Amino acid sequence: MVARVAFGTLGWRLWQGSRNFSVCSSRSSTTKNGGLLLTNMKWVQFSNLHIDVPKDLTKPTITVSDEPDTLYKRLSVLVKGHDKAVLDSYEYFVALAAKELGISVKAKSKQAILAAQRRGEDVETSKKWAAGQNKQHSITKNTAKLDRETEELHHDRVTLEVGKVIPQGRQSKGLMQKGQATKINEKPQVIADYEGGRAIPKNQVLGKIERAIGLKLWAKAIGKPIAKGPRAT
Incomplete structure (x- = not known):
């Protein structure tokens, strides 16, 4: 699977194979051989996810607009692993586009999680247990030793x-x-x-x-x- 994302100052477009999903139109783009060509762009590849970013940017940081030629927002994108995009901000169109492409998106803020829940999307959360706490004489036993035991798992107590x-x-x-x-x-x-x-x-x-x-x-x-x-x- 090859998912491609192309970004421009006037808009951006995502597509995968024959499926085409446009967030907002780009005036400087043309379609050729199933790909999107933008002026002043270079090709960067991260595993199975491909991103086009402007040549003057060293990191995959893009500029998108809610409305063309009006309010601009900066959106930082970091790609890890296969088909996974970690986004600093969780905009509606990003989540919708990622869902269309089958890319899992990880939110870093509570606001992003609540926004996804309001849209009725599947949200999975995890919390570190006892992080930063000082547990004196915690009643824990070597996990590997417990896993190797064939009988009922238990802790030995004082006689x-x-x-x-x-x-x-x-x-x-x-x-x-x-x-x-x-x-x-x-x-x-x-x-x-x-x-x-x-x-x-x-x-x-x-x-x-x-x-x-x-x-x-x-x-x-x-x-x-x-x-x-x-x-x-």
Whole structure:
């Protein structure tokens, strides 16, 4: 498929094969061999989409008019991939022409999306999740590891045994949940989740809790006191 777009100071025209779609007529154009010839133009090719732009422009930036010889607007066009045009502004005639040629158009503004919805066109939107947010100790697991699992996908939680040892060690030190959280520089909710067996175990957090309560929280040594080594002399 070859889609061609020709731009002139008095108007522009788009066509594909035998189909011809005119937005506004160009006084300086003539049709020859299925193509549109304009004066002072050069040929630029972007993948499957072809654009004619004035020779004095280094970028595919064009000037179009709502009405000939009156109000002029500048429209920047950037073409990426096959049959895809990314437009800085989303004018009605651009969307209509792109739809006629089967070219997908991506809008960069909310106003453009609303305009497309008012025209009854298909609009697909996407939003980045949790962009720019600082998530402390997010309960995520390696995605590739989850994909490789053949059984039901789930996260491993803190065992009930560990959940019982933590409050025992905390109470032996005379600490409340808030006091222990402050001591290890964590939120009280983190301590509550570990004691309730709701937390996904993290080595860093478990290590800080171990040192705070003086009890081991790993493997077969769960609940045993941490042996203090001899001090360096």
